Amino acid sequence: MAKSITSLNAPNPNVSVDCVVFGFDNEKLKVLLIEQRNTGQFEAQLALPGDLVLERENLDEAATRVLKQLTHLEGIYLKQFKTFGDPNRVNNVKDKEWLRTFREDPAARVITVAYYSLVKLEDYLPEAASFAGKVIWQPVDEIPALAFDHNIIVNEALKRLREEFEFKNIGYELLPKKFTLSMLQTLHEIVLGVKLDKRNFRKKLKNSTTIIALEEKQTGVDHKPAQLFVYQSKTLL
Amino acid sequence: MAKSITSLNAPNPNVSVDCVVFGFDNEKLKVLLIEQRNTGQFEAQLALPGDLVLERENLDEAATRVLKQLTHLEGIYLKQFKTFGDPNRVNNVKDKEWLRTFREDPAARVITVAYYSLVKLEDYLPEAASFAGKVIWQPVDEIPALAFDHNIIVNEALKRLREEFEFKNIGYELLPKKFTLSMLQTLHEIVLGVKLDKRNFRKKLKNSTTIIALEEKQTGVDHKPAQLFVYQSKTLL
Numbered sequence: 001m002a003k004s005i006t007s008l009n010a011p012n013p014n015v016s017v018d019c020v021v022f023g024f025d026n027e028k029l030k031v032l033l034i035e036q037r038n039t040g041q042f043e044a045q046l047a048l049p050g051d052l053v054l055e056r057e058n059l060d061e062a063a064t065r066v067l068k069q070l071t072h073l074e075g076i077y078l079k080q081f082k083t084f085g086d087p088n089r090v091n092n093v094k095d096k097e098w099l100r101t102f103r104e105d106p107a108a109r110v111i112t113v114a115y116y117s118l119v120k121l122e123d124y125l126p127e128a129a130s131f132a133g134k135v136i137w138q139p140v141d142e143i144p145a146l147a148f149d150h151n152i153i154v155n156e157a158l159k160r161l162r163e164e165f166e167f168k169n170i171g172y173e174l175l176p177k178k179f180t181l182s183m184l185q186t187l188h189e190i191v192l193g194v195k196l197d198k199r200n201f202r203k204k205l206k207n208s209t210t211i212i213a214l215e216e217k218q219t220g221v222d223h224k225p226a227q228l229f230v231y232q233s234k235t236l237l
Numbered sequence: 238m239a240k241s242i243t244s245l246n247a248p249n250p251n252v253s254v255d256c257v258v259f260g261f262d263n264e265k266l267k268v269l270l271i272e273q274r275n276t277g278q279f280e281a282q283l284a285l286p287g288d289l290v291l292e293r294e295n296l297d298e299a300a301t302r303v304l305k306q307l308t309h310l311e312g313i314y315l316k317q318f319k320t321f322g323d324p325n326r327v328n329n330v331k332d333k334e335w336l337r338t339f340r341e342d343p344a345a346r347v348i349t350v351a352y353y354s355l356v357k358l359e360d361y362l363p364e365a366a367s368f369a370g371k372v373i374w375q376p377v378d379e380i381p382a383l384a385f386d387h388n389i390i391v392n393e394a395l396k397r398l399r400e401e402f403e404f405k406n407i408g409y410e411l412l413p414k415k416f417t418l419s420m421l422q423t424l425h426e427i428v429l430g431v432k433l434d435k436r437n438f439r440k441k442l443k444n445s446t447t448i449i450a451l452e453e454k455q456t457g458v459d460h461k462p463a464q465l466f467v468y469q470s471k472t473l474l
Binding site for chain 1: 252292293317320444
């Protein structure tokens, strides 16, 4: 009882945050992973940057703090998207040893509040915390087995990212302000992970009220210059 | 330590679920509220149906169980939408007495995983659990001060409902299969909580690929029969 009153900066044993940061490098969609802290007793696994929430911080603060502590990344908008609470999510054999080394009560149930983000990869150079292994950007179509239920969390984040991308037109900040339809199609293909038919893609854009054609073409290209477009945010029905 | 292993059906002191069930009765959008269990020592507050998660159940199971236990409602699809974790969310003076009466550790931090749903009100007749006060459907534009941070949770649920309504075309199951544009406009006005201009509304629908005009009109009405429409789910870009 006394614990929750006196140890205000103690980690809450039952609640963590995990961050799924997607990075776009014009060719691939990648996700930020870290190597778990390793004591040399067992093989280090790859995992999402995540940790327990402190008693006195709110969830958004925890996500920002944990990402910064583990990868040195900051100034990234993290959006809460789902909480994962399978009673067995941290009870796999592969995770038990690690938990025994680092957590006070390795059998405690942990639910994790997951956050995601989408950034231009070139703007962010992550760097591992001194106590962690390396930090890597891993292509989303080549993700190995991760610690805990982190593969499930990445897949759910990807699903949410794709929904928001389609319905809310997020992601335009990944393109230059004035872009060609080819650039837009490539962005869609990479984020959605599918090949799109050029004719259908352009036909559907014709009905769009958010992609506006400019009276302007590309310059300085060695092919026939393409028309330029801008994105204009949608007014709601 | 032993607690988390032995008391598998014990409530986890740090994690709860809350359910925001919206009901549509053709005239108003309402939300399901319950009176808190009352010991007679203090004034009962209105609250969302919610309770602590048990050690061995997952979050979706907890939401379904709690809604059923408190209101006898079942068969409702509950969608997780956000987790609320302000460290002070259950520490208001107004909530302290109630917590002292009902919780083992009233000072423990509780984060709550919130779920929402949208139902046709006529299909559901909630009934209070024997240990709770009454269950009511309260219009969303007349919600009084609720227990804990439940006003914030209702507002966030409403925001999410409105987003999903607009972007994902949820809510068509609230209309008859064949509907008129007036019925559709009324549904939009009630869910979104705004008056819409008839001409603009119809102009925007013209671009819709999901609302299909039928070669069919209303019958048995005492005014000029209006054209009927059906909803067809959207193919993604």
